[in-house]
Amino acid sequence: MKRYIFRNLIIGSAVLLSFSSCTDILEEKPHDFYEPGYFKTEQGVIQGLTSHYAHLRYIYGQAYFYNATQTGTDEATYAQSADGNFKDHDLSGVGVINPNSSRSDVLWNNSYNDINTASGIIENGAEVGVSSSLIAESKFFRAFDYFLLVQTFGGVPLDLGAGELKFNSKPSRSSKRNTVPEVYTKAVFPDLKAAVSELPTAPRLTGTATKTLARLILAKAYLTYAWWLENPNNIATYPEAPRTDPDGHNAQWYFQEAYNLAVEGINNPGAYGLLDSFYDVNAGASDRNKEVMLYADHTESSEYYNGGSLTYGSGGAPDNFAGWMVTWNYTALRSKNGAAAVSSVQREANQFLGRPWTRMVPPIEVFTKTFADKTNDSRYDGTFAAVYRGNWNLQGTGLTTVATLTNANGLTIKPGDAVLTFLNDEPATPITYPSGQGDSGVGAGVLPGRADYVISPNGISRIVYPGFWKLGPYRTDNAGGLGQPNAASTRPFPVAKFSELYLVAAEAAVKGATGSLSARTLVNVIRARAGKWRWDNNGNVAKIADNSAAMTAATPAIIDINYILAERSREFFGEGYRWYDLVRTQKWNEIAGKYSIGGSNYGQHTPEVVTRIIDAHHYLRPIPQGQLDGMEMSASEKAAYQNPGY
Numbered sequence: 306m307k308r309y310i311f312r313n314l315i316i317g318s319a320v321l322l323s324f325s326s327c328t329d330i331l332e333e334k335p336h337d338f339y340e341p342g343y344f345k346t347e348q349g350v351i352q353g354l355t356s357h358y359a360h361l362r363y364i365y366g367q368a369y370f371y372n373a374t375q376t377g378t379d380e381a382t383y384a385q386s387a388d389g390n391f392k393d394h395d396l397s398g399v400g401v402i403n404p405n406s407s408r409s410d411v412l413w414n415n416s417y418n419d420i421n422t423a424s425g426i427i428e429n430g431a432e433v434g435v436s437s438s439l440i441a442e443s444k445f446f447r448a449f450d451y452f453l454l455v456q457t458f459g460g461v462p463l464d465l466g467a468g469e470l471k472f473n474s475k476p477s478r479s480s481k482r483n484t485v486p487e488v489y490t491k492a493v494f495p496d497l498k499a500a501v502s503e504l505p506t507a508p509r510l511t512g513t514a515t516k517t518l519a520r521l522i523l524a525k526a527y528l529t530y531a532w533w534l535e536n537p538n539n540i541a542t543y544p545e546a547p548r549t550d551p552d553g554h555n556a557q558w559y560f561q562e563a564y565n566l567a568v569e570g571i572n573n574p575g576a577y578g579l580l581d582s583f584y585d586v587n588a589g590a591s592d593r594n595k596e597v598m599l600y601a602d603h604t605e606s607s608e609y610y611n612g613g614s615l616t617y618g619s620g621g622a623p624d625n626f627a628g629w630m631v632t633w634n635y636t637a638l639r640s641k642n643g644a645a646a647v648s649s650v651q652r653e654a655n656q657f658l659g660r661p662w663t664r665m666v667p668p669i670e671v672f673t674k675t676f677a678d679k680t681n682d683s684r685y686d687g688t689f690a691a692v693y694r695g696n697w698n699l700q701g702t703g704l705t706t707v708a709t710l711t712n713a714n715g716l717t718i719k720p721g722d723a724v725l726t727f728l729n730d731e732p733a734t735p736i737t738y739p740s741g742q743g744d745s746g747v748g749a750g751v752l753p754g755r756a757d758y759v760i761s762p763n764g765i766s767r768i769v770y771p772g773f774w775k776l777g778p779y780r781t782d783n784a785g786g787l788g789q790p791n792a793a794s795t796r797p798f799p800v801a802k803f804s805e806l807y808l809v810a811a812e813a814a815v816k817g818a819t820g821s822l823s824a825r826t827l828v829n830v831i832r833a834r835a836g837k838w839r840w841d842n843n844g845n846v847a848k849i850a851d852n853s854a855a856m857t858a859a860t861p862a863i864i865d866i867n868y869i870l871a872e873r874s875r876e877f878f879g880e881g882y883r884w885y886d887l888v889r890t891q892k893w894n895e896i897a898g899k900y901s902i903g904g905s906n907y908g909q910h911t912p913e914v915v916t917r918i919i920d921a922h923h924y925l926r927p928i929p930q931g932q933l934d935g936m937e938m939s940a941s942e943k944a945a946y947q948n949p950g951y
Contacts, residue, residue: 676689686838732761
């Protein structure tokens with residue numbers, strides 16, 4: 306491809322994964338240099354094979370790529386402290402996406418490293434005695450990377466300098482883009498079909514690829530390609546290509562294949578399955594559960610295996626720091642110790658808290674529409690931090706022994722009590738808000754008789770908003786204190802979940818695929834689980850309730866694509882799916898073209914309606930400027946290489 310892509314592949318990250326002879330997890334060992342002949346040894350193939358899993362850390366949990374997958378959708382807009390990386394992606398008139406500012410460059414720069422590694426393994430693995438099931442992991446990852454790339458940029462190069470899908474061992478300063486149909490039919494589909502056939506049913510080690518995982522990604526690829534062939538809103542592709550399939554199939558054939566594969570995955574789950582409660586899917590204590598089929602792994606057990614510091618965050622990959630972006634500065638909350646205003650919610654390594662960056666915020670419609678049912682449906686409670694509780698006693702200063710503080714309405718609170726609550730709905734009694742920071746320090750209001758400050762859904766702003774419990778940090782080494790809240794998260798970042806098989810099959814069924822399970826039946830499996838409570842997360846109390854009957858009864862008799870997208874948002878909110886979902890279905894403008902949010906200053910609780918300008922060319926991200934600068938091509942050739950509109 307270009308020089309720095311090759312260099313990063315050959316040198317790679319400072320830590321690559323290797324097999325452990327005595328454990329069931331992927332063990333990391335430092336390996337500073339890959340020279341081409343290394344893949345002609347068994348050790349080289351094994352090192353390269355396991356580096357596939359390490360490369361996920363450079364994409365998933367990388368906050369700026371996370372921004373590119375979320376900001377500008379109905380799930381996120383820019384928050385008070387956002388810089389151009391976030392404002393540009395919002396497309397609301399405060400910035401412009403261009404080849405320099407698009408953070409999809411993270412994907413481009415890291416995927417090709419992995420693709421070339423995969424090609425080296427696929428070409429050399431059998432010759433040095435590596436089994437077909439292990440080589441199938443490289444086929445899976447090559448297809449996985451290409452699937453991400455083709456969704457993001459349109460047609461991308463299959464030839465890195467040595468021929469299409471060949472291992473490239475020499476720097477190349479020229480490049481030619483393939484078309485979208487070529488990428489799917491030459492790379493994505495063949496590799497994933499081979500992976501389905503050759504991968505094991507059970508993971509060989511914790512977190513490695515399996516048949517069921519490959520079925521999910523192939524089903525999603527078929528589904529996405531079917532939409533591309535159908536092209537309901539006449540969105541242009543690039544490089545220009547007719548919307549015809551080289552293999553002679555139409556969109557409906559691919560919708561049906563997506564359905565068939567997803568249902569096959571449901572019926573043959575292997576080691577995977579749905580957990581009993583949505584809360585457990587995202588609780589830190591349940592990480593690496595049977596529902597998560599692929600993740601970018603991290604751990605608090607050691608910096609060596611974590612891939613980053615356990616005490617501070619670097620603000621860059623391979624740290625998992627995506628959760629910082631959606632965390633507002635809750636440490637500005639104030640209660641009173643006598644006449645003195647003190648910080649009653651300290652920064653803590655806790656799923657409800659963590660390190661505040663205030664870069665991204667969910668629009669108000671997330672709380673009033675997407676998660677309108679907060680009573681029956683447990684997914685709002687299992688996604689957001691809506692209650693901020695006092696922890697001043699953990700800070701190791703003069704407040705450690707202070708038993709109570711004075712909070713809203715002059716009432717007292719003790720450690721663990723709510724300092725601020727984001728209400729589920731608009732209250733019957735209007736909230737009295739201050740004009741600025743007020744006594745709460747963050748412009749929150751009061752309601753009669755309540756000791757906690759309150760903000761209603763319509764009072765959410767770019768500076769104060771519910772946090773993101775789902776991606777919050779989880780540590781077992783806080784030792785009764787605040788722990789290490791400035792470190793990046795030591796939790797794995799989820800990449801693929803078993804639950805998605807149901808929604809992929811349901812989407813295909815809405816598009817005309819037929820089979821034994823209807824779209825409503827498939828969706829209701831997910832909704833029934835969402836109705837089962839075992840813990841009231843924001844209430845911090847046990848809650849045994851089964852609202853599954855109410856949840857399934859509320860499902861429309863006839864399900865459309867908008868309903869599928871709403872269910873996908875409720876189930877996978879903030880996990881990096883949303884931009885791809887809206888682009889795939891060509892619903893981006895319709896669903897995310899307008900949103901409401903309060904201002905960027907404390908006390909600004911009046912919603913502003915914001916209109917985005919989402920043009921057709923935005924459905925593809927720009928080729929990174931660094932890629933263009935590194936190629937030895939004429940200005941006109943580089944212009945032709947870039948996606949139109951950029």
